[in-house]
Amino acid sequence: MSQATRILLSLLIGLSSGIALATFAPTAVPGAITVADPIGTAWLHGLQMTIVPLVVSLLVTGVAATAEAAKAGRLAGRAIALYVAFLFLSATIAALVTPLILTIAPLPTAAATALRAALSGAEQVPAVPPLAEFFAGIVPTNIVKAAAADAFLSLIIFTLVFAFAIARIDAEGRTLLVRFFTALRDTMLVVIDWVLWIAPLGVFALALVVGARAGTGAFGALIHYILVVSSVGVVVTLLAYPVARLGGRVPLAGFARAALPSQAVAISTQSSLASVPAMLEGARDLGVPVETAGVTLPLAVAIFRATGPAMNLAVAIYVATWFGVPLPPATLVVAVVVATLTSLGSVSLPGTVSYVSAIAPIAGTIGAPLAPLGLLVAVETIPDIVRTVGNVTMDLATTAWLGRRRDPAE
Numbered sequence: 001m002s003q004a005t006r007i008l009l010s011l012l013i014g015l016s017s018g019i020a021l022a023t024f025a026p027t028a029v030p031g032a033i034t035v036a037d038p039i040g041t042a043w044l045h046g047l048q049m050t051i052v053p054l055v056v057s058l059l060v061t062g063v064a065a066t067a068e069a070a071k072a073g074r075l076a077g078r079a080i081a082l083y084v085a086f087l088f089l090s091a092t093i094a095a096l097v098t099p100l101i102l103t104i105a106p107l108p109t110a111a112a113t114a115l116r117a118a119l120s121g122a123e124q125v126p127a128v129p130p131l132a133e134f135f136a137g138i139v140p141t142n143i144v145k146a147a148a149a150d151a152f153l154s155l156i157i158f159t160l161v162f163a164f165a166i167a168r169i170d171a172e173g174r175t176l177l178v179r180f181f182t183a184l185r186d187t188m189l190v191v192i193d194w195v196l197w198i199a200p201l202g203v204f205a206l207a208l209v210v211g212a213r214a215g216t217g218a219f220g221a222l223i224h225y226i227l228v229v230s231s232v233g234v235v236v237t238l239l240a241y242p243v244a245r246l247g248g249r250v251p252l253a254g255f256a257r258a259a260l261p262s263q264a265v266a267i268s269t270q271s272s273l274a275s276v277p278a279m280l281e282g283a284r285d286l287g288v289p290v291e292t293a294g295v296t297l298p299l300a301v302a303i304f305r306a307t308g309p310a311m312n313l314a315v316a317i318y319v320a321t322w323f324g325v326p327l328p329p330a331t332l333v334v335a336v337v338v339a340t341l342t343s344l345g346s347v348s349l350p351g352t353v354s355y356v357s358a359i360a361p362i363a364g365t366i367g368a369p370l371a372p373l374g375l376l377v378a379v380e381t382i383p384d385i386v387r388t389v390g391n392v393t394m395d396l397a398t399t400a401w402l403g404r405r406r407d408p409a410e
Contacts, residue, residue: 003196004381010200011207011378015218018211029212036205043202044374046195050188051360052147055342056159057185058357062344063163064178066303079296079402083304084340086243086398091309091339093239094232095332098317101228111221112322114214115372152361153334156341192356203378210375222379225318230386232314233307237390240306240397248400250286255400258282259393266388272301275392282396288403296399306394307387309339312358315376320368331366338365355380 022029066080140146140154147155166177210218244255262278269275276297283293313335320327327335342358355377360370 003199004384006200007196007203007378008381010204011222011375014204014207015211017204018208018213019215019218021208022212022215033209033212036208040202040205040209040374043195043198043205044371046202047192047356047374048360048370050192050195051357052155053184054188054192054357055152055361056147056155057181057188059156059159059341059344060163060166060181061178061185062303063160064166064174064181066344067167073295075292075295075402076299079299079398080303082398082402083300084344086306086394087304087309087343088336088340089239090236090306091313091336091343093235094310094313094317094339095336097232097235097310098228098314099321099327101231102318102321105224105228107221107224107322108217111214111217111224114217115210115221116323117213152364153338156338156361160341199378202374206375207378222376225376226379226382228318229311229314229383233311233383233386233390236307236310237386237393240390240393243394244286244397244400248286248288248397248404250400254286255397258285259396262392262396263389266392267385270384270388272305272388272391272395275388276301279392279396279399283399283403286396286400286403288399292403293399296402297395300395300398303344304395304398305343305387305391307390308343308354308358309336311383311387312343312355313339313362315355315359315373316362316366316368319363319372319376320366322372323369325367327366335362335366338362 018032021032140158143155143158146158166174169177207218214221240259241252241255244250245252248255250258259282262275262282265275265278266272279297280290280293283297284290316335316339317327317332339358339362342361356373359373363370363373
């Protein structure tokens, strides 16, 4: 049984147990919550403690890998520029589409209220400072203090400056620092793997409390969340078709046929890497030279996850809306930038790990609580399928674009 399946089953069992307890043995609910709440909270804290070192190490190694890939030639450089542009566009789509979806189909008020009360600690929504103070504090005066305070935007800016500075020092020092942050990243991935190994217990405890306090409304709220976030991913996926038509100059029907095999592999495996052979075959059917697809597709799988910024930002916006956090346009602009930057470091991670490391900085930046992430990660299976399908479809579309614009002199 896969890790995602174990976590999902724990969520369903925990919610059902909590609801059954509240229905048939209401007098036992306080005692059950007294036991389960600290367990779920402790597991959630274990998840949160990995975020800062993981985000820093991922950004440094991600920037280093991107810079190294850009040296491979003009085709790789153009591919990276195109990928970054689409990552920014992906986040922008979420900033526009997610509030619109939540306006048309809002989370039921009763369910939202019950869930807010059910998640311990989430009701203390972090305060977002006034806009002028927010922008003035973006550049950190003390990076250690920024990390301790979960000031993710300040932390990200410092880390990016640090990562780009590494590229300017001598080769020996650069290699040493990249190896250090690679080792730190790998170590934190081991730690988070341990935390996720006991996730069924932590998610069960969180879900038991939510089920006992929120009742059957919790199921409806989680289904609503899945539909909203998946819808944003579908929008990004559909964008691949006009990209292939306008950028790659391929017929829509031809692109749809070429993309179908890799989409089928993506659905069955939830892995962009496993879809590479099917994508290479699809690129050949579209007339993309093999020397182009052989460079751009592996590069896209390594550093480009088109649905990441959109769906990560959609989660953060959903949680913020759920807890009544105001999201003025300026805050959404900052969130778009953070979603784009964090996606650069998390593209090579498993879905569960990237879910936490990529969404927490966005949520922290816009003032959304992090506690709901421990519950929402359990229902990531369906959104993760949408993510993977969107990623491979956009990988193929951008390859068609780059194939049409290939310089014969390369």
